[in-house]
Amino acid sequence: MKRSKSKICSNEHAKFIKQYKSKKLTILFCQLGLLILFICLWEILTQTQVLNVLIFSSPSRIVSTISTLYTSGDLFYHIGITLSETLIGFVLGVGLGTIVAILLWWNESLRKILDPYIVVLNSLPKIALGPIIIIWFGAGMQSIIVMCVLITIVITTLSMLNAFQSVSNTKILLLQSLGASKFTILRKLILPSSLPQFVSVLKIAVGMSWVGSIMGEYLISSAGLGYLIVYGSQVFQLDLVMSSTLILCVLASVMYLFVALLEKIVHRRLGL
Amino acid sequence: MNHQLVIENVGYRYHTTKDEITAIENVSFNVDKNEFIAIVGPSGCGKSTLLSLIAGIIKPSHGHIKINCEKTKGNKIGYMFQQDNLFEWRNVLSNIRLGLEITHQKDNKLALSLIEKYGLKDFSRKLPHELSGGMRQRVALIRTLVTNPEILLLDEPFSALDYQTRLTVVQDIYDIITKEQKTSILVTHDIGEAVSLANRIIVLSKRPSKIKAILSTNLTDIDSIEKRKRTFEYKTMVDRIWEELQD
Structure with a gap:
């Protein structure tokens, strides 16, 4: 496991690091989620013919x-x-x-x-x-x-x-x-x-x-x-x-x- | 007696599209070997211009400047500025070697011995951003000393430092200069600094700059700069220079 380089000094610091990492992870998750949602929505809308596949193509x-x-x-x-x-x-x-x-x-x-x-x-x-x-x-x-x-x-x-x-x-x-x-x-x-x-x-x-x-x-x-x-x-x-x-x-x-x-x-x- | 530096009737004018400006007018003084001279004057009076003239970076409009009876050449002069001007991409040793590289000298011995002598051995591979303000200034001085200049020009080298760092760095730099027995010319707006460091103080008038007074002190017999500042002579001299500048 990759160890964190930052030296944890106190509980408060550990809490701060945890919050920082969790925020970073949330952002990454949202970024990927947005992309996946977009691709899925695109595919569903073209499959169900809500969007014309000839004009919008599909994933x-x-x-x-x-x-x-x-x-x-x-x-x-x-x-x-x-x-x-x-x-x-x-x-x-x-x-x-x-x-x-x-x-x-x-x-x-x-x-x-x-x-x-x-x-x-x-x-x-x-x-x-x-x-x-x-x-x-x-x-x-x-x-x-x-x-x-x-x-x-x-x-x-x-x-x-x-x-x-x-x-x-x-x-x-x-x-x-x-x-x-x-x-x-x-x-x-x-x-x-x-x-x-x-x-x-x-x-x-x-x-x-x-x-x-x-x-x-x-x-x-x-x-x-x-x-x-x-x-x-x-x-x-x-x-x-x-x-x-x-x-x-x-x-x-x-x-x-x-x-x-x-x-x-x-x-x-x-x-x- | 042959003076190490002779400045005779030197003047400097520069031109703008609107005007011809006389920065320095008929300035003459001599500097002897191992002397520490300070130049003080109102801001914008041409103190730094005078240093550039001595360094040979700009040519005087009239008069002449001679070092050991010869016209000035860059390699006889070491220039230290307000900012340390260390190159951030070079480590300490490489920054110190800069002058040697320019003059095509390959011998590292003097650079290494100065680094060791002045406590930078453990930092020789460090980059400037890893050093303290005082250390950076020391590296800048050693970079200047390593080319073995005959005269050191110090253009407000301590003014960018905070007060506490300045107290230690001034003594540090002064000790190095006296140990290396270098003739030095310091330009400063700090009268106290000028009085506490120099053998002689040259007071310049506002532009066009002329010499108003040349004052000698006996304070250099005292080792500690802080002790010099506590003497009666120091206070008297500071007051006298202040009066000269007010006139």
Whole structure:
């Protein structure tokens, strides 16, 4: 049995711990209960034909659709396509965004020159660029990745630049007094002290890159979860739409959980 | 006699879109080896700017600053700030090694010996958030000392500490500085702190900063800073500086 790390000092403390654990358990129970209730209600309402199964699908039909996709080998094919687009877009977007933020931090004039363009790019709904991207990069995976990059790069640049600029001036002064060059200041202070913000940016960028890849697949694709959703809605196969959405939910949550875990490790390491 | 630090006719101006502001005007003084100098003045008078000029971080608009007859260079100066400015992601040893890394020195001997000498051996692998305020300040001082600077610049290093911690940390830091025989320049808004620590006190006027008075004390013969504060000379000197600042 896993032993509690907390040291129980008194009866009152033991009571407090008990109450705390019971509250935590109640919340978990309610969360799971809500999900189970929703699934059961959905299934019952469609089975009893209160809800039209063609429009609302049903949990059992979703399971059966996912199972069919799995046996036909399509499931991992489509997941693979969307996941690779998302991951490539995520890595490129975050990487390029951080590099741009470094350049803007390094050169104040460049920052001032590019400031209005970044503001415009940030406020522009990226989907408006869809047709241009398709013409420039072709109707394939590249365009979806570019869409993904476009969505994540601006938010990464702005957040990271903000993190770089909020580093304490006296710490910079300290390094300058030790004779540090600008590159040393970047390497020894700016980048490591922005690590917590970087992890927070990753959390935002994960969601953004899923938006980018699915949006891209809505516009142009012949494979992927976004394609399955669009295809399903076009042929009025709501089972396929719901199944793909569910898979998408699971994948996005798993990716988010990985980043959240990374954030926890970073925070624990820095004592935040 | 050759002074360790010579500040001659130094002035500093900076510019905004609306104005040209003279922060410091014709400041001249010398500092000898192992002296402990305190600089006091009204807030915003340019005390910290003067330290930045001595550290060579900013260049004077006129006049010159020389250390051992040479123009100032970063590695001759150790700078300690109001906040300890420890890097939270580095442990104590790694924080102390920071200056050595920047100057590409690989020898850890001095860092390790200072850590041991000043009671941080058991904490060398700890992260800053695991240390007390006083310990953090001690680590900050050792980080400054480890590069073997000729002059220590102390920019209100105790003002961020609470009163009780401050009482012990001031004595602690002072003992380390005197043991290591470092020339020190302390900037402070606390007149009592200046009088109890320094051999000489430089009183600056409000902006544009000029020297109003340079006062010497004999209190450094007494070991304990708290005992110094109980002397008649201490009280007289505090009153005198206060009057200078009021004028």
